[in-house]
Amino acid sequence: MTKVVFAMIWFYFIFSYLIGSIMFGFLITKIFYRKDIRVQGSGNVGARNAGRLHGKTAFVLIFLGDALKGVLVILAARYLHFSETIQLVGLALAIMGHIKPITLKFKGGKGISTFIGGIIVFEPLMVPVIILGFSIFYTFIKSFTLAGLGAFLFIPVVLFIINNDWLSCLIALGIIAMLYAAHAENLKGRLKPNE
Template sequence: MFLYWLFAYFLGNMMTGFLVVRLIGNDDIRKQGSGNVGARNAGRILGKKGFILTFLGDALKGALIVLIAKYFGFADEILLVGIALAILGHIKPILLGFQGGKGISTFIGGIITFEPLLIPIIIAGFLVIYLFIKSFTFAGLGSFVLIPITLYFLHYSNISCIITIGILIILYFAHRENIKERLSKHERKS
């Protein structure tokens, strides 16, 4: 179990955006755009191709963590901690001086591989919230609130739901600057 969690963190350290921009753009993603190594910044630098390759690569990390845990028959709680550690590895990668991404792609890949029934819930939540707020960031982060609620109604353990809430707190903390920026823009418009 400890080795699985260690592996999850270091798999999270494998930054797709860093590799994609290095291989295609022959540059360091951390020195361009926002300096973030995630899909959004890779998209700014390389266009749609950079965004899609980075998103898929980072989502695959989350999916692999789930598939490995299921292969070894680990409990859901151990698996969810694995997803959390992969996200932490993505946000604070020791291999890149703790300068990582925001963890959304890794989370999405992991959570929908863990429970595919969450896909329509996340999409529906995103669309409804986006209709009212017109912000991809808030719609995406807002739709994630439905995940632990859905897991509860799908009869996952209370501990699994609590771990999922903990993962969301990590993601929201990683996005705190984006959230503050969006809120201040909204206040200025009001």
Template sequence: MTIICYLLISYLLGSLMAGYFVVKILGKKDIRVEGSGNVGARNAGRVHGKVSFVFTFLGDALKGALVVLIGEYLNLSPELFLVGLGFAILGHVKPITLNFKGGMGISTFIGGMIAFEPLSALILVIGFILLYPVLKSFTFAGLGSFVLLPICFYFLGVQLLPILIAGVLVLAIIYIHREDLSERFEKRAKK
């Protein structure tokens, strides 16, 4: 019963959309009908500037971190923290609170991974710095740095099952971004 409640709470936390509240409070706008219509940090920044981007990113990252911290508090296993993070990402992408139209899950993923393994922050930054000059795209470099996480977890001594679940989460994030990636590949092919 504890696990079911934990997963439900994780999904519901994920469904609390920081971008919606930040842009509504700071900009008096409905982010769902502004810019790309996405309620994530990138669109919040587009619609209402850098402050909205930062607050939205931090709010969405906090959801992922809270899910992992709640899992730790409940003495659940590391693999369950990551499954909970998966439910939070699902809540972010398909929030019951906004008719199942949410964000892309990146901030929630990052916050959860950093709470799970604090060195994730360093891995993500170094990965991005190394990949950006080669790929010349924030999206490609960011998602590429995510791929490094499960690999680095292995060398940090994380057990196999959490590594595999982290890998599945990375693949899920890439899948969520499939349309964006496809558009970027097409633009590059035309150059």
């Protein structure tokens, strides 16, 4: 690997994190609703909280904006002819930027929208995988959050079947672990047995 390529990869990684740190939930609610979403509802800057507070339009705009971040980092890596491993690391950094954005003092969203946007562009076959996985889990647990997170567990398996690449599979697992960690409090509340 030449010094130029090495420098380009590191520039791409920094770019990915900074793209992830663009918080559409904060920007859209501030511009269109004159509100600071960080002090409304759950305080989360993601699409779900915005949707509860400001309706479907806010949800859709913020979801698409956050998903676009994942799309951009994958497309940028492909334009630069980076390997699939580098692409997935870039996606991981974009998600990290969304969860811990430098733009909002490292207090961001949960990363789901950015992950969905990125992983679907990375491998379009993930669309039916996510839908099928979600449908299976939701049938039993009746929770959008848990069903969505459960569906993501199929992704590394399918990636391995398609590419026969353990490294991509492990990076995908790492990304999913990051998403689970971001949802830790929510998961504890939902999994806690009724008293």
